[in-house]
Every structure is written in C-alpha cells, then in structure tokens.
Amino acid sequence: MSTPASQQPSPQLFFQTMNAHQRTEALKTAIELEVFTAIGEGNTTAADLAKRCNASEKGIRVLCDFLTIMEMLTKQNGRYGLTLDSSVFLDKRSPAYLGTATEFLGSPLLAGSAKFMTEAVQKGGTAMQDDGTVAPDNPVWVTFARAMAPLMSLPSQLLPKLADPKADGKLKILDIAAGHGLFGIGFAQHNPQAEITALDWKAVLEVAKENAQKAGVANRYNTLEGSAFDVDFGTGYDLVLLTNFLHHFDPPTCETLLRKVHAALADGGRAVTLEFIPNDDRVTPPDSASFSMVMLLSTPSGDAYTFAELEKMFANAGFSRSTLHPLPPTMQQVVISEK
Amino acid sequence: MSTPASQQPSPQLFFQTMNAHQRTEALKTAIELEVFTAIGEGNTTAADLAKRCNASEKGIRVLCDFLTIMEMLTKQNGRYGLTLDSSVFLDKRSPAYLGTATEFLGSPLLAGSAKFMTEAVQKGGTAMQDDGTVAPDNPVWVTFARAMAPLMSLPSQLLPKLADPKADGKLKILDIAAGHGLFGIGFAQHNPQAEITALDWKAVLEVAKENAQKAGVANRYNTLEGSAFDVDFGTGYDLVLLTNFLHHFDPPTCETLLRKVHAALADGGRAVTLEFIPNDDRVTPPDSASFSMVMLLSTPSGDAYTFAELEKMFANAGFSRSTLHPLPPTMQQVVISEK
Numbered sequence: 001m002s003t004p005a006s007q008q009p010s011p012q013l014f015f016q017t018m019n020a021h022q023r024t025e026a027l028k029t030a031i032e033l034e035v036f037t038a039i040g041e042g043n044t045t046a047a048d049l050a051k052r053c054n055a056s057e058k059g060i061r062v063l064c065d066f067l068t069i070m071e072m073l074t075k076q077n078g079r080y081g082l083t084l085d086s087s088v089f090l091d092k093r094s095p096a097y098l099g100t101a102t103e104f105l106g107s108p109l110l111a112g113s114a115k116f117m118t119e120a121v122q123k124g125g126t127a128m129q130d131d132g133t134v135a136p137d138n139p140v141w142v143t144f145a146r147a148m149a150p151l152m153s154l155p156s157q158l159l160p161k162l163a164d165p166k167a168d169g170k171l172k173i174l175d176i177a178a179g180h181g182l183f184g185i186g187f188a189q190h191n192p193q194a195e196i197t198a199l200d201w202k203a204v205l206e207v208a209k210e211n212a213q214k215a216g217v218a219n220r221y222n223t224l225e226g227s228a229f230d231v232d233f234g235t236g237y238d239l240v241l242l243t244n245f246l247h248h249f250d251p252p253t254c255e256t257l258l259r260k261v262h263a264a265l266a267d268g269g270r271a272v273t274l275e276f277i278p279n280d281d282r283v284t285p286p287d288s289a290s291f292s293m294v295m296l297l298s299t300p301s302g303d304a305y306t307f308a309e310l311e312k313m314f315a316n317a318g319f320s321r322s323t324l325h326p327l328p329p330t331m332q333q334v335v336i337s338e339k
Numbered sequence: 340m341s342t343p344a345s346q347q348p349s350p351q352l353f354f355q356t357m358n359a360h361q362r363t364e365a366l367k368t369a370i371e372l373e374v375f376t377a378i379g380e381g382n383t384t385a386a387d388l389a390k391r392c393n394a395s396e397k398g399i400r401v402l403c404d405f406l407t408i409m410e411m412l413t414k415q416n417g418r419y420g421l422t423l424d425s426s427v428f429l430d431k432r433s434p435a436y437l438g439t440a441t442e443f444l445g446s447p448l449l450a451g452s453a454k455f456m457t458e459a460v461q462k463g464g465t466a467m468q469d470d471g472t473v474a475p476d477n478p479v480w481v482t483f484a485r486a487m488a489p490l491m492s493l494p495s496q497l498l499p500k501l502a503d504p505k506a507d508g509k510l511k512i513l514d515i516a517a518g519h520g521l522f523g524i525g526f527a528q529h530n531p532q533a534e535i536t537a538l539d540w541k542a543v544l545e546v547a548k549e550n551a552q553k554a555g556v557a558n559r560y561n562t563l564e565g566s567a568f569d570v571d572f573g574t575g576y577d578l579v580l581l582t583n584f585l586h587h588f589d590p591p592t593c594e595t596l597l598r599k600v601h602a603a604l605a606d607g608g609r610a611v612t613l614e615f616i617p618n619d620d621r622v623t624p625p626d627s628a629s630f631s632m633v634m635l636l637s638t639p640s641g642d643a644y645t646f647a648e649l650e651k652m653f654a655n656a657g658f659s660r661s662t663l664h665p666l667p668p669t670m671q672q673v674v675i676s677e678k
Contacts, residue, residue: 007423008668009423009424009427009428009435010424010668011424011428011437011490012626012670013409013410013411013424014366014424014428014429014437014440015444015626015670016626017362017363017365017366017409017411018363018366018440018441018444018445018450019363019444019629019633020359020360020362020363021359021360021362021363021364021450021453022453022456022629022632022633022636023356023359023360024356024357024358024359024360025360025453025454025456026356026456026632027353027356027357028357028456028457029456029457029460032457033457033460033461054461055460055461055463056460056461056462056463056464057463058463058464058635058642059459059460059461059462059463059464059635060460061621062460062631062632062634062635062642063456063460063632063635065621065622065628065629065631065632066629066631066632068622069622069625069628069629070352070356071352072352072356075620075621075622084346084348085348085349085350085352085353088348089348089350089353090353096348098350098353101353101357102357105354105357105358106357111357111360114360114361114364115364117361117364117365117367117368117402118367118368118371118372120398121368121372121394121395121398121399121401121402122372122393122394122395122398123395123398124394124395124396124397124398125395125397125398151350281414282400282404282414283404283407283408283414286408287351287354287355289404289408290358290361290404290405290408292401292404292405293361293365293401293402293404293405294358294361295401296397296398296401296402297361303397303401329347329349331351331354
C-alpha cells in the first residue's frame, strides 16, 4: 500500500485485495489437513508434512509458503515453524484450539453471504433468504454454539470478574441468547451463589446444558426456550446478560427488547452487554468497526453500534446510566447499564 | 497479529483471515457500484453516494467504512475520500483505471479455483477440470487479454526501455502468448524498426490485433495462431518475449519450449522473460512469492520460479548466460537470456 513517503501510485493493494479470499481458503485448508498440528508435532519440512497430512509435497510447500507470507507460520532454512498465535489457537493439541470456529465463520450462511454483498449494499441488509441469521430457530445457532465455544472461553472468564468482582452475594442471572452458555456458566463458576436462567432456541439450549453439566453447575442452571422477544423473562434478576446479541437488530428493535430487560431486572439490577463497539468514527478499531459488514451481510438490519448509540438505546428503555469497559486482551467491550 | 513486543497470544489474525474473503467482495462491489468514481466526482457523504450509486445509505456507509479500514478510502468528519492508489486505479475517469481486471482475477476459473484449494494441495496442482487455465484455447485468455491490458500498460512501456535501450536498429521480435499484445506493441512503439510476430490462440490474437491497430503499429504486426508448443516459430529473431508465460508449466516443459526459443533466435539473440520471481526463500517478496498459490490453484504444474530455477532452465536449453533485472515500480522482474 502507498505510504506518504513514497507518493508513487501502485496497484499492489488492488492485487492483494483481489486475492485476499485465498487467505481465507488457505487457513481453512491448513486446518482441514491439520498442517498446524503436524508442524507442532515436529514435522517441519514439506516432505515430512506431505506424508503426515496425506498431501503432495509441492502442494504443502506452496501452502506453507503462503501461510508464512500470511504470518501464520515461520520459515527458516526450508523448515516451517508455528507462530505464537498458531501454536496456541491452531494446533489441535492446544486447549485453546480454535479450528472448530471455521465451521461457523466458514458456514454457507456466514461466509456465503459475502457473495451477495452488492445486493446487501443496495438493500441495506442481508440479501440471504429468510432474514439471514436472525430467522427463527435458525440451525446456524446450534453450529455457532458448538463451533464458537472455544473462542468464548477467555471472555466468559473475564466478564464475571468485571461485572461481579466480589462474587460474594446471591445473584439471579438471565443469559439472553445464551448459545453455548459459556457466559452464564462463567458467572456460575465464579460465584457459587449465582443462579442462571439461559434463554435460547430449544436445540441451542441442549448445547448450553451439556456445557453447564461439564462445568459442574447444572444444579444452578435453568433454561427458557424461545425468542427473546416473545418469551416471558420473569422478574427479579440482578443481572441480565446480552452477549453478542444486540448487533443483530436495529435500534428500535433493541429498545423494545431493552424495555423488557429493564422490567425483568430487580431494583439496582444491571444489564451487561458484550459487543463489538467501534469508535464514533466507525472505522477504528478495525476489528470492531469491520463487524458492521458481517451484520450487513447476514442480518436484515443489524449493525456494530458505537457506545453513544448503545447508551441512547439503554436510556430510551429506561436505564439510568451506562458505562463502557474494555475487556483486554479481547477485542470486545462491555457496557454495564443500571436500572 | 502478534508483535514481538506483546507476547500475548491473540485470535485477531485468525478472525481477520477467516473474514479476508470479504475484502475481495468489498472491492468488487465498490467497483461494480462505481463507488470510487462517485467519490472522485465529489459525492463524499453516504447520503450522496447512495443516490449516485443507486444503493441504500446504510449499505454505502458500511461498505465505505469497510473500504476505509482496508485503506482504499479515507474518512474524515463523515466524508469519504480517495487514496492516491484509488484515484489513479479505481476511478473510471482515470486513464490507468484497473476495474476491468476484476473480470479476469474474479473469474470463475481464477477466483473459483480457490474453493478447491484443499484438493489442489493434496494433488499438487489444479483441481479444476480440463487442466485449468492451460487447457487449449481456453476462453479465459480472451477475458485476460481484454481485462488485464490496463494493468500491463506501464510494464509494457518499461520493458522495451530495458531490453532495447538504444532503439536504433532493426529488431525481429517474437511475442509468445502475446495476449493483449501490449508487450510486443510496446517494443514496436519504442523502436520504429521493430517488427513483431505475435503468437497466441486465434481468438486472443483478435484482441492483440485491435490493440496494434489502435497503437498505430499494425503494419509491423504479424500473427501466428496456435500453441507455443506446436507452432513453427520460424527463425532469425533478435528477441523472443516470454511475458508471464513460463509460470504455467513445470521445468521440463519450460525447457522443451526454451529449446524451441533458442533455435528460433538469431546469433546474438536474446530471450526476454517477465515473471513473478520470488527470492530463494520463496516467501519474499510477498507479492511475487504468493503467486505460487495462484499457479497451484489454476494450473496442473505451474509455479513462481526463483531466478536460480529460471537460470537453470535457460542453461539446460542451451542459453549461454541469464541476468536478472528489476522493473520498478512494478512488482515483476525481467530475466534476459543470451543465445
């Protein structure tokens, strides 16, 4: 890309961008053929990797060179190595292995929606049939719950520390669109007096219940089946969790939901929202800001909202005050809104 | 991506890479909707762009924010602007407009081949039917000749200056796989005594002949129809041009062709090869090195060859000496091989 220092125009970024899709495919192929795992096991030459991954030596060499250019591998004297990120997240033997996330992020509904970007830009929302990902009971959310859990393991441990730092009192928690359930489960593990009610589609709750069982908190884990917009939440909650949910809807729809959340909270209760929150310029930080495109492609009217926009939605729904909190090292942020 | 300074593992590069395909789609969509041209004309707000591009304001806002993150646009106080590269290469009103290149680079054969990357890595060559792009008379080369000409305009002016700096003598030139014909035409424009014979599939030569006509060199422009491996080249050439051709084949096939080239050259004649030439490490410079992946995906046995590999092929074919020359500011390099 052109730098201020060299003011000569170059088609380099154009070329790189036209071929950027190859990077996605290379990552998926390397995960599928277990290339990262094979390197972690000590297979560091193209010849050894070809044997281990059941592929051609030339194909492996070209793939691993490409992954090196992508900074997902290292190469020295013809031997490939894992980067820190690759060894932690892409070697199957690592407890933080993220390879399963490709099943959701690479699913026809998510990745395929990008093929209809022109139509989505023209329309202002997904060009996929049936409202994209927010269609009732969409099976993509079962895939999500199973595939994305590893990615949520760290934030689901960090969020309870932020929202319930003392962890020493009774806490009635509603986890809206619980998915894999990890956030509610995280609170239950963090505070032995926390009682969770997880809300999601029935098939998705089966995954959350499995995870609660595994985490040893099933006895404090209740479920509510159905749409967050239709189901009766009950009342008296100390915390309502809204993790990666509001971005699927437009502000009036969010406000309708937030009024319901407000009514379900006990006095002094709080809504805890985890989101991709861009700055007011909407182009920084890049990862949160680019999430708007994911929502444009896959939902009728979702977006990545700025803190000012979220604050306004919560105020309109009756909340007295909202505050913004980073959740390092994750790229997401937390909004805590008081009843 | 993780830097040596912050040794904390991050899934950021994984996420960015899983979504990298959206960058390709965003560029294609912006070209299709003429977003760059519209901004160049002075439409700088999402509202004005939406009207000019016949799209929704929200869709345009999300797209332009995404292009800003991609460093293809600028954004200040809610107004979008073109970068230097975008104004030169992506505004339709610019003489160096490259938008048509998306028709080749984004074609089903080129872009679509990435969908079969796993199979290509397993096999060591394209998983596309009928040998991918090197199938006889593949219509993709007519698309290439029409779509890629703007990208070749600059190198086709630079190459004659390198290979025929004095431009003051008779020069009989064979342009193998001429495509758009711009390289041969460039030599003919540069040296009024240059006579060009362009070789390619019949349908492709129609494009080259049109271009020779437009450039005013049709009276010194002859054609040879068919495969470079089958057609009789004739003899007595001072220069044989091999621009972006050898990368489609394996070294033995290249050597077979180069022996034919050697025989067609006059005493003191030279072969002039333009290529993506990676360093010996095969992972730098990134643009040339990553071209190996394009060849793995789209040809049975092509590759981006290092200078050492090219030098060896030319030596095996009887050439006495090969030298490597950069062609700045392009990302390609030139090998000049003496008979």
